[in-house]
Amino acid sequence: MLNALRRRPDSAAPEWLVVFLHGYGSTGADLMAFADYWQVSMPTVAFVAPDGPTATKDGGFQWVGKRPGNDPRLYDDAVAVQPVIDQFIDTELARLNLDASRLALVGFSQGTLMALHAGLRREQTPVAILGYAGGLVGRDKLQVDIKSRPPVLLVNGELDEFAPVYGMHVAVKTLSEVGVVAAGQSLPNLAHAVDADALILGARFLLSAFAYRAKHGAA
Template identity: 80%
Template sequence: MTILNALRRDPAGQTDWLVVFLHGYGSSGADLMAFADYWQASMSTVAFAAPDGPTATKDGGFQWVGKRPGSDPKLYDDAVAIQPAIDAFIDAELTRLGLDASRLALVGFSQGTLTALHIGLRRAQAPAAVLGYAGGLVGREYLAADIRSRPPVMLVNGELDELAPVYGMHVAVKALSEVGVVAAGQALPNLGHAVDAQALVLGARFLLSAFAYRAKHGA
């Protein structure tokens, strides 16, 4: 089993939730852990964990899946291959923090979004939320057969994103809705393949709303 290296930021007091960040191609957990700098003040009982992908890239940084075109069917195979390592990491973090599996949220960027969607929809216990920036869904043709849980999903995409065109976000939301997932997409003008302050605010609101709903209604 692949062991993932990770950065962690635990709350000073009570821990109620775990957010796991999944970075983009050629990046690392440290890059997405920067999101916690913006969110921590409003998420005082949230633990953040940001693992590095298992494979180093030739350009530096790490990857979860291969650097392939979004339409390449091998992306689905790559996601299937990495799933056990990420699930094991998540389960170990939940155990370390003494949290139930329903107290998890996954946050991805680019191929990290692809990976977060793949993992989140196939866990035995639905995460509280899956939030994805600048990324989409792979293996749509397998989703109806594969899906094990239906966490709420929010996808945020820049309208000027050339690496992950906003069209892919709309396709993903439609596919998710067709299998009973409550999914929403938000296209942001004047934003490319990046996350800006507005995207972070939207993401924080979505996570806090999902946490409140899960706390009130249970898994």
Template identity: 65%
Template sequence: MTLTALRRDAPSGKADWLVIFLHGYGSNGADLMTFADYWQGSMPNVAFVAPDGLHEAKDGGFRWIGKRPAGDPKLYDDAVEAAPDLHAFIDGELSRVGLDASRLALVGFSQGTVMALHLGLRREVAPAALLGYSGGLVGADRLSAEVTSKPPVMLVHGEQDQLAPLYGMMMSVKAMSEAGIVCQGVPLAGLGHAVNAEALIYGARFLLSAFAFREKHGV
């Protein structure tokens, strides 16, 4: 499947890293590409890509997986079904900008976080970083058996999130830590199911740190 996507070249003219955004239910790539507006000033060597979801959402926009309650086991099945098309898209984008798979970061929001974690922890080559907002793992009980790469992970989550309660983020951090993944959860007071300036600052610092670490130490 060919995905529609917004693309933004590295401001310096040479991409050393690729950030791929994965949006939430009923949204689109343009929504998350706004993150690049905040980040690109401090990331001159980063190219950004924001695809629209694999499927249309019933109430407008796009989706990667079904709209199901948190903890529904069918979310895992949905993620497994969506994964091949997204892996192929990611590989195509890396090839397009001339980067190897270790120079990838996935950034998700809500069900985009679900997919970023599902994909990133099962890539052949570990991405440089996985950053998720307002979302978490599906199939946590299967992670230890299925994980093939262990990139650093940060999850940023509003304490007042009613759609994806903070508890899910905490359980995701616990499961990843138990699987040997370096993972940090950042709860933000007063924030709901959303991303604010504070969340974007945490994310930028994390990505820059992860890129610097990978540059110095390799995969």
């Protein structure tokens, strides 16, 4: 089982679960910092931030290998680690007594890669996928692989040299072609990072997705 940080809602039983997936050489604690900004506006949301399954030589953890974005082995890596993420998510949902439709995934960098890969292949559609500074792998396989179509928002810095903004546009186009309601937002003067504007955009997206799912139910 993955090591993880958890934060329960402030004042209510949990109605939603946000799972954070961190970037290369990082830990769950880095993304749990997002909850510091979001928790006030999300009083019924539980947050969990696992560490990736494999330690890196530079410290921290990873979900997939440190490879160029166009390396086809990234897809193989993602396929290999997806069952680990799915098992973790299912265990967390059961622990909180939440239905799988109450799940949102939030990733950064290769965590975005895995949020998209795992989220689009879950049997029950997540409420939303929010990805920062990352994109899709195995785009040519998605039409066959896809099982669920949650709304997706991708946010990318225009100055990001590690995950260039064109990758976000390619991902949004690919997602749209397979019937996913997807949007991309590029932010000027932002490199491979998440700033206050990115967090505000993410919070608005998640709150809108929660409200829509609460009103209309799972697809």
